[in-house]
Structures are given as structure tokens and as C-alpha cells.
Amino acid sequence: MPTTNSESDLEPLAELPRLATTGHATHCKMCLAGLPAGQVDIDSSRLALVFYCLGSLDLLDIINNKTNNDERQMWVSWVWEQQTSGPYGSGFKPGPYMTPEKHLGVPDNDYSNDNSPHIIVTYTALLCLAILRDDFTRLDRSGLIKFLRSCQKDDGSFSTEPLGGDSDLRTVYCAFAISSMLDDWSGVNVDRAFGFIASCRSYEGGYGQSPFCEAQGGTTYCALASMHLANRSFLLIEHLSASERRNTIRWLIQNQDGSGGFCGRTGKDADACYCFWCGASLSILGVGELVNTSALARFVASCQFKFGGIAKAPGEHPDPFHTYLALAALSLHPPQQDVSAPSSWILQALDPLLNTKQDTAAWARQHIPAPGN
Amino acid sequence: MTSEPDAPLFADRPEWEDVVPLPQYENVDPLAPIFYTDEYKDATNYFRGIVKTGEMSPRVLELTENIIRQNPAHYSAWQYRYKTLMALKAPLDVELRLMDELAVRYLKTYQVWHHRRLLVTETREPGPELEFITKSLQEDMKNYHTWSYRQWLLAYFNDDALWSDELNFADQMLESDIRNNSAWHHRFFVVFQSGVRTGDENREEVVRRELAFVKNYISLAPNNASAWNYLRGILDHSATPYSQLLLFVTPYSVPRSPDADLVDVIDLENPPPSMGAQLPCVAAIEFLADIHENEGGDDIMKATELWRSLADEHDTIRKKSREYRIRDALQKVQV
Ligand SMILES: [Zn+2]
Numbered sequence: 026m027p028t029t030n031s032e033s034d035l036e037p038l039a040e041l042p043r044l045a046t047t048g049h050a051t052h053c054k055m056c057l058a059g060l061p062a063g064q065v066d067i068d069s070s071r072l073a074l075v076f077y078c079l080g081s082l083d084l085l086d087i088i089n090n091k092t093n094n095d096e097r098q099m100w101v102s103w104v105w106e107q108q109t110s111g112p113y114g115s116g117f118k119p120g121p122y123m124t125p126e127k128h129l130g131v132p133d134n135d136y137s138n139d140n141s142p143h144i145i146v147t148y149t150a151l152l153c154l155a156i157l158r159d160d161f162t163r164l165d166r167s168g169l170i171k172f173l174r175s176c177q178k179d180d181g182s183f184s185t186e187p188l189g190g191d192s193d194l195r196t197v198y199c200a201f202a203i204s205s206m207l208d209d210w211s212g213v214n215v216d217r218a219f220g221f222i223a224s225c226r227s228y229e230g231g232y233g234q235s236p237f238c239e240a241q242g243g244t245t246y247c248a249l250a251s252m253h254l255a256n257r258s259f260l261l262i263e264h265l266s267a268s269e270r271r272n273t274i275r276w277l278i279q280n281q282d283g284s285g286g287f288c289g290r291t292g293k294d295a296d297a298c299y300c301f302w303c304g305a306s307l308s309i310l311g312v313g314e315l316v317n318t319s320a321l322a323r324f325v326a327s328c329q330f331k332f333g334g335i336a337k338a339p340g341e342h343p344d345p346f347h348t349y350l351a352l353a354a355l356s357l358h359p360p361q362q363d364v365s366a367p368s369s370w371i372l373q374a375l376d377p378l379l380n381t382k383q384d385t386a387a388w389a390r391q392h393i394p395a396p397g398n
Numbered sequence: 399m400t401s402e403p404d405a406p407l408f409a410d411r412p413e414w415e416d417v418v419p420l421p422q423y424e425n426v427d428p429l430a431p432i433f434y435t436d437e438y439k440d441a442t443n444y445f446r447g448i449v450k451t452g453e454m455s456p457r458v459l460e461l462t463e464n465i466i467r468q469n470p471a472h473y474s475a476w477q478y479r480y481k482t483l484m485a486l487k488a489p490l491d492v493e494l495r496l497m498d499e500l501a502v503r504y505l506k507t508y509q510v511w512h513h514r515r516l517l518v519t520e521t522r523e524p525g526p527e528l529e530f531i532t533k534s535l536q537e538d539m540k541n542y543h544t545w546s547y548r549q550w551l552l553a554y555f556n557d558d559a560l561w562s563d564e565l566n567f568a569d570q571m572l573e574s575d576i577r578n579n580s581a582w583h584h585r586f587f588v589v590f591q592s593g594v595r596t597g598d599e600n601r602e603e604v605v606r607r608e609l610a611f612v613k614n615y616i617s618l619a620p621n622n623a624s625a626w627n628y629l630r631g632i633l634d635h636s637a638t639p640y641s642q643l644l645l646f647v648t649p650y651s652v653p654r655s656p657d658a659d660l661v662d663v664i665d666l667e668n669p670p671p672s673m674g675a676q677l678p679c680v681a682a683i684e685f686l687a688d689i690h691e692n693e694g695g696d697d698i699m700k701a702t703e704l705w706r707s708l709a710d711e712h713d714t715i716r717k718k719s720r721e722y723r724i725r726d727a728l729q730k731v732q733v
Contacts, residue, residue: 228631
């Protein structure tokens with residue numbers, strides 16, 4: 026931590042460049058059109074990448090204006106094609122990477138344990154469909170509840186898949202977000218999950234990925250958002266004591282460093298994705314106004330890639346994950362509107378708990394619960 | 399067993415002739431399709447073929463290793479590999495040696511570490527793992543997966559022999575980088591979250607030892623947020639009032655006095671800032687403000703002055719949060 030950061034706030038700001046919205050949209054559309062072989066590691070999380078692309082277009086408000094209906098219907102049917110069901114319930118798989126072709130152009134959809142739904146991907150699939158304003162008549166709701174149930178472990182956490190895979194705070198968050206969108210919590214044991222969340226708390230005030238792990242911005246977001254999603258449904262009392270809450274706020278604020286961006290752990294370099302994870306955590310705690318928004322905008326500006334897209338740090342290559350999360354951070358914490366900040370920096374409003382545009386979240390909450398529920 | 403870059407395709411190998419390769423289905427209008435290399439298509443075609451028939455044989459290990467080297471995030475290949483190892487009752491120490499290489503190569507991939515956990519849960523031999531982790535931390539001293547694997551290993555097996563040298567290990571990591579927050583976190587885990595070890599039964603003594611330890615590190619490098627967080631962690635954990643640190647913290651919260659280096663009586667309990675350290679130190683001012691706020695009464699004004707100096711001068715990026723503390727504290731006074 027530098028002793029002084031006199032460059033921000035005191036002097037009149039140097040003018041912010043434009044937020045290159047067109048370039049960022051182009052980056053996301055190009056990724057939707059296809060990825061080079063070098064990104065083969067996306068194979069087992071393709072639908073999550075699709076969410077970051079569609080989510081960016083949604084925040085830039087060009088889903089309905091600048092894409093055509095045929096295109097959107099194609100996207101919708103691709104996402105539905107990933108819904109899969111079997112003995113452990115149903116959900117969404119990341120893509121067709123384990124699905125063989127039966128004959129030309131026809132998938133062989135026999136359920137196999139090696140092509141099962143994935144909890145993180147399922148959360149992103151529901152948001153993709155809400156972004157595209159699908160009516161969710163094709164959703165297997167009871168299968169989804171069964172799927173969540175078969176993923177929860179004795180310690181309260183969830184595995185990524187019914188038959189295994191890692192389990193940590195990320196999967197707890199996805200299970201809670203899915204239950205909240207369904208408005209049906211019968212698939213999760215909330216008390217047990219709360220026990221797991223509490224066991225991940227660190228002395229620094231943040232939460233680690235698993236019990237005993239170092240406090241980290243992304244998993245701190247998962248912990249806080251999970252608790253507040255449950256509170257929203259059950260009107261539970263606050264789960265943090267006053268001193269815990271204060272510690273958490275202190276640690277989150279400390280993570281905004283001299284570059285204006287947030288780091289994910291004490292002493293690490295700032296990274297565009299943590300601008301969202303830490304910034305949204307502060308919003309959830311009701312103190313979003315503590316973010317230094319002009320410094321944040323300057324950091325994001327420095328992460329813009331000259332041909333579109335936002336990178337994790339200045340000089341790095343952009344990707345949809347960091348593009349989306351940087352835009353989501355700006356949506357929650359826009360720079361103050363004055364002569365020094367062009368209006369391109371003002372984006373569509375975001376729901377910090379579900380991590381999607383507010384009216385998309387409203388659509389999800391309206392259409393995902395079982396009819397007549 | 400290692401696949402060479404110019405190894406022949408599985409389609410061209412006679413020993414794979416009996417497997418029917420199954421090409422991947424792709425929608426005519428796919429979203430984010432990946433333009434796979436021929437080698438990846440070839441290997442995954444055979445993998446889908448194998449999964450379809452349920453074959454679990456030694457050659458499956460070769461095939462899945464090939465895929466993992468092309469895409470270490472391919473979790474189906476990892477899962478199927480693990481199932482095959484179990485079915486074959488394959489020697490897991492051999493697998494672990496292969497993983498030693500892959501873990502360092504794909505340090506940032508979840509699956510590498512998850513697979514390793516599964517293997518060690520089977521072998522129940524955590525001892526050699528500590529040595530492996532220490533080595534792999536040399537590649538990346540702050541790697542989150544590596545550290546959480548170590549924390550899991552210690553907590554899961556939880557035997558005394560495993561813990562015996564852990565504090566030393568944390569010390570060494572801090573010696574090579576006193577700003578490595580992962581090492582500070584690990585120290586907290588070892589000292590306060592792992593039960594009571596032989597020799598550490600006197601908890602007050604442990605708290606005293608840790609306070610002396612962290613004060614010494616703060617004096618070496620006062621502007622180290624990790625050390626200050628550790629200090630706060632000890633105090634919160636042991637319910638020690640921050641005010642007990644007043645004497646220690648004060649010299650860090652003010653500009654260096656010109657005659658500071660002339661002091662000849664050094665208080666060993668309260669080591670002063672090292673020469674050349676940049677003062678005042680933001681974390682010390684913040685700490686002092688917390689002490690004053692806690693005292694209440696007239697001290698609240700002292701706290702607000704300190705927050706004001708942070709907001710306007712020493713830590714302007716967090717101006718809004720200091721002003722929030724000022725408002726909050728003044729409100730409490732009025733009530
Ligand atoms: Zn990042």
C-alpha cells in the first residue's frame with residue numbers, strides 16, 4: 026500500500042477517454058461467432074463464455090436493438106440444446122463437447138454420466154435465456170431441484186456435478202441463485218450451506234474459496250451474495266455481526282489500490298474482474314457509494330484493448346469474462362457525470378445479487394418460477 | 399507414455415483400429431464454436447468412442463493424458479481417467495509423479511489440483527505431498543490452488559507429524575517475501591485454526607509470541623498491509639483491545655522526527671520503524687483512529703482528525719470511506 030495516493034480526487038481529473046462500447050460489443054460478437062484453437066480450454070465452459078458475451082451486449086443495451094430476431098432465436102435454441110436430464114436430475118451442460126453425432130446433424134442424446142449438467146453452467150444458462158427473453162416453458166423445474174439436491178454435500182457445499190467435481194463457495198452461490206430465480210428453495214439445505222459459508226470466513230474480513238483458505242474477492246462476493254439472496258426470500262436477520270460487517274467493508278475498500286482498480290487479495294495487482302467482485306460486494310453490503318468511481322473508471326479505461334474488449338490489466342489481451350465484469354462494475358459504480366466523463370460510461374442498471382441487468386433479473390424472477398407457484 | 403508433438407493421430411494407429419471414433423455433434427448454428435486442431439478432434443473422437451463403450455484399459459490412460467495435455471481444463475477426460483485408474487487398480491504413485499509434472503505446467507487449472515486430491519485421498523500418504531507443494535510454490539509463490547491444496551491436506555489428514563514443521567515453513571515463505579499475503583494467511587491458519595499443538599498449550603503465550611513476531615515484521619517494512627491485517631487478526635481472535643498497541647503504533651502514525659535515530663534506549667517490546675521507512679504509515683493512522691473511536695468521548699474528535707488526514711492527504715483514494723467513518727462516528731456521539 027503506497028503511503029500517499031495524491032493523484033486522485035484532489036486535482037481536476039484528466040478527461041476520461043470514451044468507453045469504447047462499439048469495440049467491446051464487437052469483441053463479444055466475434056467470440057460468439059467462433060474461437061481460435063488456442064482457446065480450446067473454453068471447451069468445458071463454453072456456455073459460461075456465452076453468458077459473458079450476451080451479458081456484455083445486454084449491459085450495452087444492444088441485444089434488442091442491434092441484433093435481429095432470427096439471430097436471437099438461434100441463440101435461444103443453442104442454449105436449450107444444452108439442457109440435459111438423467112437419474113440425478115436436470116440442468117445444463119457446458120456445450121456439445123462430449124455429445125457425439127448420431128447421424129449427420131443429429132445429436133446422440135443418450136444421457137451418460139460423462140455428459141452431465143454442471144451447476145455453474147446451469148446458473149449462466151438461466152441468465153442467458155432471460156437476457157434473450159425466453160418464456161422458459163421448456164425448463165424442467167422439478168429436474169433442476171433434483172439436480173441441486175444431488176449436488177449438495179454433507180458439509181453444505183455443492184459439487185459442480187452430481188457425481189463429483191470440486192465444491193466451494195462458487196457452487197454454493199450458483200445453487201442459491203438458481204433457487205432464488207426458481208423461487209423454490211426445496212433443492213437446498215440452507216442451514217447447512219450457511220455453515221459452510223461461515224467456515225470460509227478469514228481473519229482479514231473476506232472469504233476464501235473453501236474452509237481455511239485466504240480471503241479472495243470472487244469468493245467473498247459469492248458468500249455475501251448467497252447470504253443476501255437467502256435473506257431476500259426468508260427475511261432472515263443479518264448473518265454478520267456489526268464488527269464482522271465492518272471488517273469486511275474495510276478489507277474490500279483496502280483492495281482498491283493506487284491504480285484505481287481492485288485487487289482480489291491483499292497485496293496483489295489490480296484486475297478488472299475484481300472491480301466487480303469487490304465493488305458488487307460493497308453494493309450488497311449497502312455501501313456501494315464508498316467506491317472511488319473516478320479512479321475505477323480510469324483503471325477500466327486503461328484496460329481497454331485498442332481493437333475492442335477489456336483485459337484484466339493494462340497491456341493484457343481482452344476476453345469476454347473481464348469485458349463483462351468490468352462493464353458490470355461500471356454499471357454499479359459509474360463515474361460521476363460531469364464534463365470530464367463522457368456519457369458512454371453510463372450503462373444499463375445491474376442487479377448485484379444475480380449479476381445481471383436489472384430488467385433481465387426481473388424477467389428471470391417473473392418467468393423462471395413454476396407457473397402458479 | 400508422454401505424447402510427442404508429432405505423434406501419429408489415433409486414427410492412424412493400428413492398436414486403436416477396434417475403436418469406433420465418434421465425431422462431436424455441433425448445431426448448424428453454433429454459439430462460440432471452437433476451431434479445434436486436427437489433433438484435438440482426433441483424440442476427442444476416440445475419447446467419445448471409448449466413453450460410449452465404457453472401456454477402462456491402460457490405453458485409456460494414454461488417450462486421456464493426450465487430451466489433458468491439449469486441454470488441461472477438459473474435466474470429463476480427468477474424471478474418466480480417475481475412474482479408469484480405480485478400475486485398473488493402477489499404481490497411484492506413478493500417477494502422482496506424472497501429476498508432479500502436469501501440476502507445474504498447468505498451475506492455474508482447477509482440475510489438476512482436484513485430481514491430485516482424489517489420488518491422495520486414496521493413497522492416504524500426505525507426507526510427500528508437503529514437499530511437492532513447497533517445490534511448486536517456488537514456481538509461483540502466491541498460487542491460490544497450491545496454497546489451498548496445502549491447507550486442505552493439513553486439515554483433512556490432520557496428523558501431528560504433518561503439522562510439526564508447518565510454522566517453520568510459513569516462516570521461510572515470509573522470509574523470502576514479507577509481503578506475500580498467502581504466507582501470512584497460512585501462518586494464521588497454522589497458529590490459530592488448527593487446534594492446539596504440543597508446546598502451544600498456553601494460548602496467552604502464543605498470542606504474545608505472535609504479537610512480537612508481527613511487530614518485528616512491521617518495523618522492518620511498515621507499509622505492508624498484510625502484516626497489519628495479521629496484527630488485527632490476532633487482536634480480534636484473542637479479543638485483545640487495540641488500545642494495548644498504542645505505544646507501538648504511535649511512532650508509525652507520525653512523520654519521522656529528526657532526532658528519531660538518536661534514541662539510544664530501544665524498547666524491545668515496541669520496535670520502532672526501520673530507518674528509511676516511509677512515514678507516516680497509512681495503516682498506522684487507520685489503526686490509531688480505530689483505538690480513539692473505541693475509546694469514545696473526546697477521543698472521537700481525535701479519530702475524526704486522523705480520518706480527515708487520511709482522506710485529504712495520506713490515502714486520498716479512499717476519501718469516501720474515511721468520510722463515511724467520520725459521519726458514522728459523529729452520529730454515534732450525537733445519539
Ligand atoms: Zn481477473
